[in-house]
Amino acid sequence: MDPAFETRDAHPGIESTVHDSMTTLPQPASPVVTAVYQFRDQTGQYKRKERGSTFSRAVTQGGTAILMDALADSDWFRPIERKGLSNLTQERDIIRSIRQQYEGNQAQPLSPLLFAGILLEGGIIGFDSNVISGGGGFRLFSIGGSGEYRRNQVTVYLRAVSTQTGEVLKTVHTTKTIISQQLQGNATRFVAPNLFLEAEAGISYNEPKTLAVTEAIDAAVRQLTIEGMRDGLFSPTDTAAARAVIERYEESKAKAGRRDYFGRLLQPDNRSGLGLEVGGGGNVLQGDVQGSSLNPSGTLALRQPLSPRWALGLTNTVGRVGATGDFGETVLASELDLTYYFAPRARFTPFLQAAGGIVTQFPEPYRLTNTASILGGGSIGAEYMINPDLGLSAAFDVRYTADDALDNEDVGSFNDSLWGGSAGITYYF
Structure with missing residues (x-):
């Protein structure tokens, strides 16, 4: 009993x-x-x-x-x-x-x-x-x-x-x-x-x-x-x-003495300098073609802290964008992003990120032709600091394009968008 x-x-x-x-x-x-x-x-x-x-x-x-x-x-x-x-x-x-x-x-x-x-x-x-x-x-x-x-x-x-x-x-x-x-x-x-x-x-x-x-x-x-x-x-x-x-x-x-009012162990030296992030993830294209599929991507980013709560970054992402049987291209996206950390001195902190840039298709990246699109959006995620100089992060990402030509089709009144997730490791010098 x-x-x-x-x-x-x-x-x-x-x-x-x-x-x-x-x-x-x-x-x-x-x-x-x-x-x-x-x-x-x-x-x-x-x-x-x-x-x-x-x-x-x-x-x-x-x-x-x-x-x-x-x-x-x-x-x-x-x-x-x-x-x-x-x-x-x-x-x-x-x-x-x-x-x-x-x-x-x-x-x-x-x-x-x-x-x-x-x-x-x-x-x-x-x-x-x-x-x-x-x-x-x-x-x-x-x-x-x-x-x-x-x-x-x-x-x-x-x-x-x-x-x-x-x-x-x-x-x-x-x-x-x-x-x-x-x-x-x-x-x-x-x-x-x-x-x-x-x-x-x-x-x-x-x-x-x-x-x-x-x-x-x-x-x-x-x-x-x-x-x-x-x-x-x-x-x-x-x-x-x-x-x-x-x-x-x-x-x-x-x-x-490093704990806050909620008992969390603070790390006041978090993100003390320029950060180099390497990561990967996947995305799903929401566009005008049928058969959306999950496509892989890889990321290399530089992130400079502006203050304990804010950081400015430059992110380059290479990956596939496509749909099953109808469309598939390798693209390069370059974005400027602004990140806000909710608890910057804590070991674990959620963050919000706003980003904007350009996405271009291979084999001619960065050429502003009909294979290029301006995109913008945001991410919500969290970062765990292994120590003040090394962090692990994961995020949910949404990006919208300024036109409807990312998938080479222009149908309907809604522009193409990318939905996905990413994870990475960042070292702060």
Whole structure:
């Protein structure tokens, strides 16, 4: 049976994915006595509800308990109770009173409370809903399905304060995404003249918000520990192991600094110079002859970036243009094109391209005779940057001619056009 339809016994809580990397840091020379008075939700947001109202909060209100657990597991901190300090002092008063009552002046005093070397402050300061959302679906003959997804994110800030001077020694922050997905399918059909069948099924997945907050807090404690070692605030027993951890952390932090608000890894040096593109593809002639067929082509292009988003190019394409059994010619097309990149610093970006030029037939290319046509159109595609200097691209292309003579026939009121696709690899010098 599917586990979703079974009850389960209570079990130890699930650890976050960062927990192991937090607890396996090099050991400290001496744990730091640490106090946490309150680590609370500062967003003030309530849980979303389609209808009616609710007083449930969007994120957990147990941030203090989660942080105390992370500090205890990290081995670098020695947490002391401050959240329930009034309860603690009241219980100590009860113990002191009972000892005095039964032992009189011989009563042993209680051990003094520990005082903290540092005070941890901060909280859950951000919960952003629908950072990215989308979906898709299809339906054919009353049978179809759909899927939706939504991404939220929670942000945690943590700072260490010296109890001797009140100086803020270190501040760190972490962000964790929260994914929700839903898939569903349905079908409606007449299975008999008087019998109508309707069926549907679906499943949804929602990443637990409490675990997301736990992971963000664990990551913040780990980050605070590593930066404390780096800046000399905390002392490890194994300096060589600590140095290796710090180096890996610096690399990951440098990479994190190149991410945008949606978590995409940016490459600010993309397309730094003149690009040489080699590619190929195919086209289908929409003209006045019958029997359209797919014909191959090859492309050589130069592309000069004008800005991060715009590039000017010169493209030469050699290929076949024809229709089955009626027409076939080898042509050369030379075009100037202007390309717009939607996300120029991302590894993957869609683009739009406008192009115009001339197409001529062999064996006399570039001669403006009855075998030449002016053409123009555009492309929509995407480019994936393997590294800042090397990109792979694919596009859907449409070209219209200024006359109706590309296929040597002039029939009807519509000019000839070419529809096709292309792919290429570009090296930017």
